[in-house]
Amino acid sequence: xxxxxxxxxxxxxxxxxxxxxxxxxxxxxxxxxxxxxxxxxxxxxxxxxxxxxxxxxxxxxxxxxxxxxxxxxxxxxxxxxxxxxxxxxxxxxxxxxxxxxxxxxxxxxxxxxxxxxxxxxxxxxxxxxxxxxxxxxxxxxxxxxxxxxxxxxxxxxxxxxxxxxxxxxxxxxxxxxxxxxxxxxxxxxxxxxxxxxxxxxxxxxxxxxxxxxxxxxxxxxxxxxxxxxxxxxxxxxxxxxxxxxxxxxxxxxxxxxxxxxxxxxxxxxxxxxxxxxxxxxxxxxxxxxxxxxxxxxxxxxxxxxxxxxxxxxxxxxxxxxxxxxxxxxxxxxxxxxxxxxxxxxxxxxxxxxxxxxxxxxxxxxxxxxxxxxxxxxxxxxxxxxxxxxxxxxxx
Amino acid sequence: xxxxxxxxxxxxxxxxxxxxxxxxxxxxxxxxxxxxxxxxxxxxxxxxxxxxxxxxxxxxxxxxxxxxxxxxxxxxxxxxxxxxxxxxxxxxxxxxxxxxxxxxxxxxxxxxxxxxxxxxxxxxxxxxxxxxxxxxxxxxxxxxxxxxxxxxxxxxxxxxxxxxxxxxxxxxxxxxxxxxxxxxxxxxxxxxxxxxxxxxxxxxxxxxxxxxxxxxxxxxxxxxxxxxxxxxxxxxxxxxxxxxxxxxxxxxxxxxxxxxxxxxxxxxxxxxxxxxxxx
Amino acid sequence: xxxxxxxxxxxxxxxxxxxxxxxxxxxxxxxxxxxxxxxxxxxxxxxxxxxxxxxxxxxxxxxxxxxxxxxxxxxxxxxxxxxxxxxxxxxxxxxxxxxxxxxxxxxxxxxxxxxxxxxxxxxxxxxxxxxxxxxxxxxxxxxxxxxxxxxxxxxxxxxxxxxxxxxxx
Numbered sequence: 001x002x003x004x005x006x007x008x009x010x011x012x013x014x015x016x017x018x019x020x021x022x023x024x025x026x027x028x029x030x031x032x033x034x035x036x037x038x039x040x041x042x043x044x045x046x047x048x049x050x051x052x053x054x055x056x057x058x059x060x061x062x063x064x065x066x067x068x069x070x071x072x073x074x075x076x077x078x079x080x081x082x083x084x085x086x087x088x089x090x091x092x093x094x095x096x097x098x099x100x101x102x103x104x105x106x107x108x109x110x111x112x113x114x115x116x117x118x119x120x121x122x123x124x125x126x127x128x129x130x131x132x133x134x135x136x137x138x139x140x141x142x143x144x145x146x147x148x149x150x151x152x153x154x155x156x157x158x159x160x161x162x163x164x165x166x167x168x169x170x171x172x173x174x175x176x177x178x179x180x181x182x183x184x185x186x187x188x189x190x191x192x193x194x195x196x197x198x199x200x201x202x203x204x205x206x207x208x209x210x211x212x213x214x215x216x217x218x219x220x221x222x223x224x225x226x227x228x229x230x231x232x233x234x235x236x237x238x239x240x241x242x243x244x245x246x247x248x249x250x251x252x253x254x255x256x257x258x259x260x261x262x263x264x265x266x267x268x269x270x271x272x273x274x275x276x277x278x279x280x281x282x283x284x285x286x287x288x289x290x291x292x293x294x295x296x297x298x299x300x301x302x303x304x305x306x307x308x309x310x311x312x313x314x315x316x317x318x319x320x321x322x323x324x325x326x327x328x329x330x331x332x333x334x335x336x337x338x339x340x341x342x343x344x345x346x347x348x349x350x351x352x353x354x355x356x357x358x359x360x361x362x363x364x365x366x367x368x369x370x371x372x373x374x375x376x377x378x379x380x381x382x383x384x385x386x387x388x389x390x391x392x393x394x395x
Numbered sequence: 396x397x398x399x400x401x402x403x404x405x406x407x408x409x410x411x412x413x414x415x416x417x418x419x420x421x422x423x424x425x426x427x428x429x430x431x432x433x434x435x436x437x438x439x440x441x442x443x444x445x446x447x448x449x450x451x452x453x454x455x456x457x458x459x460x461x462x463x464x465x466x467x468x469x470x471x472x473x474x475x476x477x478x479x480x481x482x483x484x485x486x487x488x489x490x491x492x493x494x495x496x497x498x499x500x501x502x503x504x505x506x507x508x509x510x511x512x513x514x515x516x517x518x519x520x521x522x523x524x525x526x527x528x529x530x531x532x533x534x535x536x537x538x539x540x541x542x543x544x545x546x547x548x549x550x551x552x553x554x555x556x557x558x559x560x561x562x563x564x565x566x567x568x569x570x571x572x573x574x575x576x577x578x579x580x581x582x583x584x585x586x587x588x589x590x591x592x593x594x595x596x597x598x599x600x601x602x603x604x605x606x607x608x609x610x611x612x613x614x615x616x617x618x619x620x621x622x623x624x625x626x627x628x629x630x631x632x633x634x635x636x637x638x639x640x641x642x643x644x645x646x647x648x649x650x651x652x653x654x655x656x657x658x659x660x661x662x663x664x665x666x667x668x669x670x671x672x673x674x
Numbered sequence: 675x676x677x678x679x680x681x682x683x684x685x686x687x688x689x690x691x692x693x694x695x696x697x698x699x700x701x702x703x704x705x706x707x708x709x710x711x712x713x714x715x716x717x718x719x720x721x722x723x724x725x726x727x728x729x730x731x732x733x734x735x736x737x738x739x740x741x742x743x744x745x746x747x748x749x750x751x752x753x754x755x756x757x758x759x760x761x762x763x764x765x766x767x768x769x770x771x772x773x774x775x776x777x778x779x780x781x782x783x784x785x786x787x788x789x790x791x792x793x794x795x796x797x798x799x800x801x802x803x804x805x806x807x808x809x810x811x812x813x814x815x816x817x818x819x820x821x822x823x824x825x826x827x828x829x830x831x832x833x834x835x836x837x838x839x840x841x842x843x
Binding site for chain 1: 408410411440441442444446456457460461462463464465466467470473474475476477478479480481482484485502503506661664665667668669
C-alpha cells in the first residue's frame with residue numbers, strides 16, 4: 001500500500017480516534033490491511049461487518065458479494081485468494097459450523113484468508129443476540145482430519161482493528177486461514193479506536209515465485225516450508241486440489257509417504273513458528289501464587305477482578321491469551337510450575353481449560369469458571385472463584 | 396491429418412495421463428471439445444482457470460496444463476464466483492457433474508445463474524453418481540435402477556437446462572454424444588458469452604448407469620441419445636399438437652439472451668467512486 | 675476516575691443512541707469510553723439498556739457495577755434498576771412516565787419534547803440535563819456528538835432539544 005492509497009482510505013474511515021463497534025473495527029482493519037475481497041452472509045451478531053464492507057469495498061476498488069450461504073461465502077473467499085486478493089468473510093457460530101469443510105480445504109491448499117467468528121450463545125440457534133465463547137474448540141478442531149491453523153482473540157474494539165490486520169499478515173506469511181474470534185459483546189460495544197498512521201502500518205504480502213514455471217514447486221520446499229504462492233493468472237499453471245498431493249500439486253492419494261510428508265509440513269509450518277505466533281498479555285505475574293488465565297471479553301472482567309484481589313493484598317496475576325492457536329503450551333507450562341493454582345473463566349462450559357490443564361501437566365491446580373446464558377462474568381464472580389481456589393475448596 | 400490432435404495434446408498435463416476414465420466414458424470427449432474450443436478461440440491459456448468439484452467429471456482440470464482449482468463437492472461454482480469477481484480478466488470454466496452441481500451444489504448453481512456472473516459451466520450429466528459407484532442422482536430418470544434405487548427410482552429427475560433457464564441464465568445449451576462440431580461451437584459461444592453460460596453434455600457412464608437396460612456399448616448409448624433427443628430448432632417447427640405428444644429431451648442451444656452481467660455492473664459501481672481520481 | 679452511566683427504558687426511546695452519543699462526546703473530550711447495550715428483538719416496547727463507562731484511563735470491566743448516573747425513562751426500568759445506584763449517584767427519570775422517589779431528578783422530557791413538536795427528541799433533552807448536572811462530558815462535545823448521529827435536516831430541532839435539557843434543571 002502506498003501513501004496515496006492510505007490517504008484515500010483514511011478519508012473514508014473518518015476521524016481518529018473513532019468511536020465504533022467491534023464489528024465495524026474489523027472492517028476498518030481489513031481495509032487497512034489491503035483486503036479487497038469480501039464475501040459474506042448476514043448473521044447476528046456479525047452483520048455489521050458485512051454492511052461496513054459492502055459500503056467500503058466499492059470505494060477502494062475492491063469486491064463485495066453477498067453469497068447464498070456461508071459455505072458459498074468461504075468458497076468465494078478462497079477462490080478470490082487464489083485470484084490474488086486478500087480476502088475475508090465474517091460469521092457467527094452456526095455459519096462457522098457450515099464453513100468447516102472449506103476451512104479444511106483452505107488449510108490443505110495453503111490458501112491465505114481471514115475468517116472472523118463473532119461468537120454467540122449456542123448450541124444450534126441458541127441465543128442469537130447474546131455473547132458466548134463457545135466456538136473456541138471448533139476453531140481448532142472443527143474440520144475433519146489433521147491440520148493446524150492460527151486463531152487470534154481480540155478483547156477490545158481496538159484489538160478488533162489491530163488483530164484483523166495481524167490476521168491478514170499471518171495468513172499471507174504462513175499461507176493458512178486465520179480465524180479471529182470475537183463475540184457479541186466485543187462485536188457490538190463501542191470504544192475509542194485509534195486508526196493507525198501510515199508509518200505504523202506494517203503489511204505482509206504473500207511471497208510470489210521468482211523461478212520459471214518448470215522449476216516452481218507449489219507445495220513443497222522442506223519439512224516446515226511455506227512455499228511461494230503461484231496464484232492464478234501469473235502463468236504458473238498451478239493445479240490446486242484438496243486431494244493429497246505431491247509437491248508439484250498432483251494427486252497422490254495412494255501414497256502414505258506423500259500424504260505424511262504433505263500433512264506433516266502443513267502442520268509443522270505452523271508449529272515451528274510457535275514462538276513468533278505466541279501472543280499473550282501478562283500482568284502482575286511477578287511473585288504471583290495464583291493466576292487467572294482468560295481471553296476475549298472475559299479477560300476484561302478478569303483484569304478488574306485481579307486488581308480487586310490485589311487491593312486486598314492477594315498475590316494473584318493475570319495472563320491473557322491473544323494468540324489462541326497454536327496454543328502457547330510452553331508459557332502455560334512455565335506458569336504452572338510457578339503458581340499454586342490457575343483459574344480459567346470462560347463463557348462456555350469449559351473449553352480452553354483443557355489445553356491449559358494439559359500444558360500445566362499437573363504442576364498446579366486448574367479450576368474452571370464456566371458461565372453461559374449471555375451475561376458476561378462479573379468481577380465479583382471471578383474474585384470469589386479465585387478465593388475458593390486459594391482456600392483449596394473444590395471447584 | 397492429425398495436426399489438430401497434436402495441437403490439442405499440448406494443452407494436456409502429460410504427467411497425469413493416462414486418465415482415470417473408464418472405457419466408454421464421455422468425459423474424455425468433453426475434455427477434447429473444450430480444449431478445441433479454447434484453441435479455436437485463441438484464448439491465452441495462462442489467463443484461463445479451470446474449476447471443478449468432486450466426481451469423475453471434476454477430474455478434468457487435472458489433465459489440463461493450466462491453472463486449476465479442484466474444490467469441495469458441490470461448491471465449484473461458489474469458488475469460481477470468488478475467482479472471477481476478484482479478477483475479472485481471468486476466463487473461468489467450470490467442470491461439474493449432475494450430482495455435484497445439481498445435488499449438493501444446487502443452491503450455488505441457481506444463484507450463480509440468477510446473479511449472472513461471467514462463468515462457463517460445463518456439466519457432464521451421466522444420470523448417476525459415478526465415482527462413488529453408481530448411486531441415484533437428481534437427474535436419474537424415474538424407474539431407473541441404481542445402487543441406491545435398487546427397486547427403481549421413485550422420484551422425478553431435474554431437467555437441468557430448464558432449471559437453469561428458470562434461474563435466469565442467459566445462455567443454456569445441451570448436447571449428447573454424437574454432435575462433436577456442434578458441441579465445440581456451443582462451448583465457444585458459451586465462453587465468449589458475457590454472462591452465466593450453462594452447457595449440459597449428456598455423457599455415457601457404462602460402468603455406473605445406462606439410461607436403458609441392455610445398453611452395453613458406446614455405440615448403443617450414443618444411438619439411444621440420438622433416438623431420445625430432439626433438436627430444439629426442429630421442435631420449434633412442430634405444430635402445437637405434435638409438441639403436446641413430444642417427450643424427447645431437447646438439445647442444441649436452448650437459451651441465448653443478453654442480460655446485465657455482474658462483474659460489468661460491479662465495475663460500473665466502482666468507477667463511480669474512483670472516477671474522482673482517488674486511486 | 676471511572677464514571678458509570680446507565681440508561682434504561684423501552685425500545686424506541688433512543689436509549690442505545692443516547693449511550694452512543696455520550697460515549698462519542700467523551701472521546702471528543704479526549705477521554706476513554708466504552709458503550710454497551712442490550713435490547714429485545716422488538717423495535718418498540720421491550721426493555722432497552724445502555725451502559726457507558728467514561729474514564730481518563732484504560733477501562734477494563736465494560737459494564738456498570740453501580741451507576742454514578744442512572745437514567746430510567748420507563749417504569750419497569752426504574753423498578754428494576756433504581757436500587758443499584760451508587761451512594762452519591764444521580765438518578766434521573768422522565769417525570770411523565772415514571773413514578774419514583776422524590777429524591778430523583780424528575781424532568782418531563784416527553785412533555786418538553788412534545789412542546790418542541792417531536793416526542794422523539796425526548797432523549798436528546800435528557801442528554802442535555804444529564805450533562806448539565808453530572809458534568810461527565812462537555813456541552814461542546816455533546817453538541818458535536820449529537821449532530822453526528824441525527825438525520826440530516828433535524829439539526830436545528832435537536833440543538834433546541836439539547837438546549838432545553840441544559841436549561842431545564
